[in-house]
Amino acid sequence: MAELQLREAIRAAMVEEMDRDEDIFLMGEEVAEYNGAYKVSEGMRDRYGDRRVIDTPISENGFAGLGLGAAMNGLRPIIEFMTWNFAFVAMDQLVNNAAKIRYMSGGQFSFPIVFRGPNGAAGQLAATHNTSVEALYSCFPGLKVISISNPDDAKGLLKSAIRDDDPVIFLESEFMYGMRGEVSDAEDYTIPIGKARIAKEGDAVTVIGHNKSYWRAMEAAEMLEADGYAAEVIDPRTIRPFDWDTVIASIRKTNRCVIVDESNPFASVASEVAFQIQARAFDDLDAPISRVTAKDTPAPYAKNLIEYYLPSAEDVYRACREVMYLD
């Protein structure tokens, strides 16, 4: 096991795959000469040259479409968005082309492409730079959506995403690029898309969280541990396709659930997960499903307000105690 930063794990996945397959290339703003806005692609231009690590103008709609055209013609692009907030101008490429052309062409064209970059809140960056997009992209059939919480999952799942023949939305986090964690050094390490990870076993309450929210879930689980309760923490890792089996099996054990999701609450991933749980495990529920999300406002700028806006471990802890009927 090697200890890597999240950015190093993502880079390792790309490098291993690009060494293996010459059709893979990386394209995005500042990925080449500047070594990446968050240094994820550091050294990759030196290794592969300008032909395979390509700087683009500030034109997300253009280079997203360029990537899709390349994918349609047999290459396997990795498109980096400096942040997913910037990808809104490329929505037509992602939503109408990436998600739908395989369906509309009767399977004649597929898109072996990965769109990746940091997602969600990143501190005092104000409303337009703090958006969580997982619910948005998950609602379009045809896109796979992965959101990772640690270096090991980042490496294993990004390699699977690059090898997948369909478009994958791969969500990272500015806050977590420097996070260190053990990464399997198994040769050709991959993690299957669509498999959740039970991070901590327990029987008192099921807490579901992805990306940064996973860590809020784990912190709340520690607080519950101090109260004498074992929470089961599940990191879905893949938002779509979602691993319902793992979640439902857990609900059958704990009879209650708190979903942590830093998206705005309306029609969020938490909304869909809660719907599916009540539909699939109604008779196993002992309490209403609860969720902890960002507040239902644009993200504020002020430090105290952005902290209040985002789900906190304390919020998760209180929601857990409530569904356990302890308060």
Added chain:
Amino acid sequence: MPIAIDMPKMTDTMEEGVLVEWAVEEGDNIAAGDVIAQVETDKATMDVEAYDDGVLLKKVAQAGDSLPIGGLIAILGNEGEDISGLLAEHGTNGTVAAAPPEEPVSVEPKPIPVETAPSGDALPAAGLPTNGRTKASPLARKMASDHGLPLVNLIGSGPGGRIIKRDVQAQIGRAPAPAAAPAPTYVPSDRSVDSVRISQMRKVIARRLAESKYTSPHFYLTADVDVAALITQRTMLNDYLAKSGGPKVSFNDFVTKACASALVQHPDVNVTYAPDDGVILRYNYVDIGVAVAIEDGLVTPVIRDAQQKTVATIAQEIQALAVRARDKKLTPEEMEGSTFTTSNLGMFGIESFTAIINPPNACILAIGGIRDTPVVENGAVVAGKRMKLTLSCDHRVVDGAVGAQFMATVKELLESPLSLLLQT
């Protein structure tokens, strides 16, 4: 805009407060910091102070009322201000009736606030009106149903009295709450009542036997039969049958055969009283119902024309019918139309008992067990074998002498068992 004054959380463990006494009157001018009322909590009686200036528009709670935290105590505002909107937001018990819309929320449903919450933000679920429904979580509902526990017998410890998993578990005496859980407010007992749906068979048994006992005036005749000879005879017969591969014959089979023969001799016992038709039905055949206990009830398969059958044939038929009865494979025809019935509880050590007549029969014979008993023979007390038979008679159609004569014949036949073998 009128301002709600809610029941404050005055101690860490407080869940509700009792308004003991008002310190102000409606129409009074109130300044922030004024004491408006005394509230009794779980710990002490404390003063409630106003946080705002204004006129006390309405005392919503009355002295003696108990309110949950967040429950509406009073309304403050400007003279003459409309408070109907604020009142409508609250239920009749002074608690918030519905969530105020458009309030950004992060945790759903809202937790009961631990710290002082801004007014209108706190929605204690415990205060929601129940509309008379028994509220239970889906899991609790399913568990209660699986264990046959009526929900109305359970006390809910969840918000608003919701019955939850731990309440059902406590009732069925299963796994207790986690060790570290705080003591539940409801202390359950181990007592429980299962409610088992009445089976169709049970309904039929109940209806027919109640009808019989209510409409037929029963009287009982008990005979003590000397079965010493019968025992010898049966042993010999079974030895013989064993060699020929036939089924064994029981004492019950002999009694059944004796009844069949006696009924031929006493046709006034082999009858049905049918007052609606103005007749008594007297049968020229003997169809004997034999009561068989099965898993959740009792059935009476019928031996047709028992008067024409040998003891061995009767034995064979009863065994076959009993097996089919226990397997619940009897057809309705096999259980209908008896003219007389026997019931045997001797195998349970019952010496004698009285049976309820099986309609439309006029009589039923209750067969007790064979017992060793001292008897007087030729002036000396010796060891004897006896069996008590008790005939229940419907006095509307069978009088005492008729029943007694029938019993005398049954006794005579069983005490001279060769005669039973002679008869077909």
